[in-house]
Amino acid sequence: MINNIAVKRNGNPAYLTERAALRRCVEEVVDQTPVIDIHTHLYAPEFEGLNLYGIDELLTYHYLVAEMFRYADVRPEQFWSLTKKERAALVWRTLFVENTPLSEASIGVLTVLNALGIDPNTTDLEEIRRFFEAQEPVAHVGRIFEIAGVGDVVMTNDPLDPQETKIWDRQLPPNSRFHAALRMDRILNDWAAAARAISEAGFAVDPELSAESICETRRFLDRWIAKMKPLYMAVSLPDDFGYFADDARNRLIREVVLPTAAEHGLPFALMVGVRRGVNPALRAAGDGVGRADVKSLEKLCAENPGVRFLATFLARENQHELCVSARKFSNLMPFGCWWFLNNPSIVGEITRERIELLGTSFIPQHSDARVLEQLIYKWRHSRRIIAEALAENYEKLLGSGRFVTKKEIERDVAQLFAGNFQKCIKPLTNEIAAENNG
Ligand code: HDL
Ligand code: ZN
16 A cells, blocks of 8 residues: 555655665664753763762662562661672672563663673673773763763752762863753752751751742852753652642742743753652662642643743653643653653653654653663663654554655654753753754
């Protein structure tokens, strides 16, 4: 059927009218289009100890720690008393030797090893350690970005984290591939503690959030925006977040964050649905998920048409609602398959419903990588799924009689992987703009 239409209506060789050729073209374009990874916990090499890479960091990733506890006969307090190398060795033995590494996070480690030329069948952890110990950090970053097809990453930067602020205070030259995001969890989710810390930093704020506190907190954010030059401001919010109560968080959002976003032309990224400390003994691995209220996001978008919102929800149950809300508000950009959603089966479901409801006007993925080499598996696994979902929809297009060209596919994928984010952020940073113009 498709061939007949192709022969009858056009001889244009640019048109992809064979399903197999179309699918190959989509896979090739998705593989070769560099992404801007808009949310990670990575740090540029200049951040020294905060720049995590290598097999011991990969194995002690909290996703794997949570899985290890389901098999190993070890109590959390015993585990946390071990050294990082001992913890990594226990995870390696438990998940990769004594059991079959079938989970997304464990297969991910093997994808990384394979991509770096290390035999994923090895059981010799010391041999793997020697490979990573031999890597020079800056060159290693470039190699990992190249293999992962990542152009730029956005970090998560906390102005109340002393380990990080001491590095910002050195006023290092900006890194052209690691961009900042001003993260406000401590300010918005624990104002009493944040007020103490901001006050100690020399700003006249108080737990009661007086009018002076509002001004001083804005001055604090202005100070850090000048230092970090963030691409956006972000916060993760609990599943019970509601933009209706008149609590400290909502006053800070309304009277500090949103005016600051408007003044600086910065998007506000909301990451909603996390239940912190469901099992505190597991530390970073102890957080859970809860269905959240998308209506609060709609209220924010409706009341602030001049502010651009990036949004991701942690519960699978919120994904369809988020797509519908994005259809109502053009200042709302859904992004990523966050955390517990970043598994191929769910990435596929979410990407398909987003294409059906939003076309290509969304950001399909972010890696959330905490360890440098995770960029390889998180993007390789996601690209495969995104390509499948896209190919299916281009085939539907062919079925309607509408032809598609490689140029259109390249335009669409560039939009998904970088263009939609660039439209969200304030005037492009020089590096991203230069990169974009080839
Ligand atoms: O709050 C967040 O940004 C989350 O991504 C958490 O950091 C979480 O621990 C995580 O790493 N998820 O992938
Ligand atoms: Zn994150």
